Amino acid sequence: MRMFKRIKSVPSRGYPLKASVFTAVFLLSMCICATESIDNINQKVPNFSYAGYKNGGHALRIPVKHRLNVVDFGAVANDGKDDTLAFRKTLAKANSLQGSVHISVPAGRFIISDILYIQRSNIVLQGAGTAGTTLYMPRPLSFAPNPEALAELRTYLVTLNKRQREPHNLIDLPYSQYSWSGGYIWVGVAGDRIKPYLDELDTPINPIAKPTAGKQGESVMVVDNPSALSAGQVVTINWYNKAGENSALLASLYPGLSRDHIGENHRKFPNRPLVTQYSKVAKVEGNRVTLADVLLHDIEPHTDISITPFLTNVGIEELTIAFPDSPFVAHHIEQGFNGIYLTGLFDGWVKNITVINSDSAVLTEKIANVTIKGVTTTGTHKAHYSVAMSNTHNVLVDGLKVFNPVEHPISFNTGATKSVYTHSEIYSRPILDQHSGANHQNLFDNLQMYIELNEQELASNSYALFKTGGAKYWWPAHGAGSSFWNIQITFENGVSNISNTPIKLYGVKDGPGANLVGVKANMPVKIEYLPQPAILDAERDLTSVPSLYLYQLQQRLAESESSK
Template sequence: MDRRDFLRAATATVATGYLVDTGSAAAVAAARPHRLWREYLAAPDHHPRIPNVSYAGYRRGERPLPRPPVRVSVTAFGAVGDGATDCTTAFNAALEAVGRLGGGVVHVPAGEYQLSSVLWVHHSGVVLRGAGRGRTTLRFTQPLAACYRPPARNEWSWSGGLIWFVPRRLREQLEHNDFSGNEGWLENRELASVTAEVPRGSRRVPVSSTEPFEPGRHVLLVADNTTDNTLLAHLAGDVPGTATYAWESAARRLRPELTDWVLAENFHHLRYPVEVAAVERDAVVLAQPTRTDLRAGWRPRFTTLGPVVRESGLEHLTIRMREVPQTAHHLDPGFNGPHFQAALDCWVREVDLWHSDNGFGLTSAKNVTLRDVLVGGRARHHSFICRVQSHDMLVERFAIPRATTPLAPGAVHHGINTEGFSAGNVWADGVMEGTFDSHRALPFDSVRTAVTVANNGATGGAGDAGPRWGARFCHWNIDVLGGRSHGVRLEEHAPYSAMVGVRGTSGPTDHPVDLAGELSTVADSLDERVWPANLHQAQLRHRLR
């Protein structure tokens, strides 16, 4: 289904609460290439304001989403799609069996399947596939707090899912540590150090030894978050305001030596999974450019990636949670949609999710595509969560219809979220309510493009978690319904960023300014339609020629 088909389907279902992009495709097609786009074409990997997000999504957008063959049906393990039989044991047995066989599709025939606990995907290459949205329905009857474990710190308000893609060893560690400490990559044995400083946008990285590397191998690129705050300042574009920002208090959670926050370990380092494209005599060549400088003071190095779920997915079905009243903010019991954790090159395709506390989630994930997805029904906390160094995620052709119930007292709807050193992420071709959320901790290199938003949500994040926005946030061809700028117009807030073709607002966002002084951010062609219409799609086509 292409963009035109998607919007036609949204138009046909306005009565159920979709928002619709009312833009003229002809007007966009007739527009001249925007000047910033022409600048980007001259230096795609080094543009100061527009990040190169053409590497987002499954296999960096270089291959289509796969269609592996069916291996088993859940009915062979005792599942019955009668809407009454508890099928949790059968589903998990099928997922585990296919994983142990090396992967394949677990088919779920048409019907409604009742589930009372988590479905676990611990293996790579495992795909849960229904017979189509509206034909195959998974109905979850209990939240995580009831069926899995009570929340230690209300973590089900921002992590975990009732379909959970996570390596078994990571799950075991999380359970052992009561979901504190490291939430991402494990067993990261050092392979080689980086032997010279490398500027942002480079692919060739000199190393102390090339022996551990081979083309096609995924490794972890690591840089230390040092006490001089220079890495944090760099994620904020090294603008003048980083010299006067109160890092020790306003970003205390990002300073591990100053905080007792149970999740501080996730920010000891910047961690970025990369694939080795080639090995030279004294250097490795990466499959994509670096998103930051690699400076000697941060001790840049490569390590093993550790356990990971890769090439796994979820497709062609509907998920419905038992509809219960929404709770107050941060008290979600965990009626959460699919969650990808320590996952690489995975996907969701044609999945509708109804009545969730939180929708689709990513924690320390990389190159995940969510395509033709919907988060609807009663009011929800987050619709999309991108947290703890999740990189190069692609959400495209997505919908967040107007909630069927009002927000509960004390509740908040955030919308599409990125936070916590996450980079390279894209939301494209969407119709939604909520807002462009950041939960602080310096997310950077993010693009929202070709999105229509009824801007009624709110950004979040703890007051001591650092700036809301790092460098190179780009909002490109955005229609705002209702006139509100909150989270969308960032020209006075996000450093080295670009607000281009944002229509329907009258000024910058209402947030307090984090970084004082010159930000080197532009707002251009406001209340106009610019070309290219979809920035990510244009970047990908240009890179792949």
């Protein structure tokens, strides 16, 4: 990991800019950012330093009380026989034990043909390394029994007639439930509603307290019922849009964007939180509550605090997940070659995992303070996602390497906030995808991207590096504070055939309040990012600060140490 010299600065206050001043800030930044200091830029972007296990800066391990080995429950490596039942017996034993559990999977190949559910806290599933342990899944999840947890999703897909329609390819097929959900190793709270799809199944949220004051980017809020809160408690802060298209929340999310460019789902469900923040209480003093991180938005009249069930201290590490190569049919028609599905997890990790020929390597939903480190995806099968972030808060993806073809190589999806991709390398058609759905204040950080231009791109001197996915009812691409820092691009072909005209990097037309600092290539580029960035400083030399995440983390930890 490349280190850098720390620069002294005033502590970052998160993302304090208000919607009413964004246009002015943009015009000013265009004039001054070429000479502006790193510290000044740091004050204008969100504070991403809280991403990761236990808000970053902690080792990925837990003390272990019990040790189990799948071999002791009937698993036999390399015998060509199915080992699913042996793994399930091991997990069942783990569930019966009090205290933390470490499950070892020795070297060799083990065959898994159905979902392995991890539904308890304080557990680590550890292989003997990516070159030693392989979990081989010979058939897709579509051949396994339907998971009860996805019943609502299945009904939703049928009710809305969700289909992939490609007339030119003679494709008109229903969406798969495994397109963005499910996995062979599935972490989650038993019986939990993973994600709301059908409003008729919604139940009222029972708040335990109501915040009455608090500022975006600060850690302290005032609450009306502090006796319901205690240090160490994990809480959910909910922001609702009950004021329709003219709400202050929408203005904070999408500064300067006209309301006809904001999808209907932002107004359609006033009793569902539009923005959620999963955080830990650091301390309670009178009616003042200090969080372990900082507030996403100002506290508004339509904000409350509730409790969400979470698992904690769950780790998956040191193994390979392999699938057979299979034909790619179409986008959204994935059969279910999904590796890991993380749901309902607060404080956990995935570390040193290789995934081969997946539809998606790691999928997420409703997780926070999770580190996903050292994941490599490879193979010849075209995937939907590598590691995707959906409804994440303070999630860190560090050291991801993507070698296989992927529709969305890295993606911030619906509800992702304060999450980070850092120190990662994308080798196959890299795309920086922001998948709509009120995702905002996320960071693409210190990424190496390798692009081979096709004939059309060579002819047009352009490449769609920035992209928007997701349904129109969740547009625009993202909310304010989405940031890009030190994006390094290598064009691997055709450089000598291209004129001195810069290559246009484009793809987002509705991304308000974005920050682009240090987006460079091995040849001249120009950035088209609409409607207009809050900060556009593409030529910034970031040799001294290659990672904004590490820079902010180092600052925060040093300030915390000095205040003791």
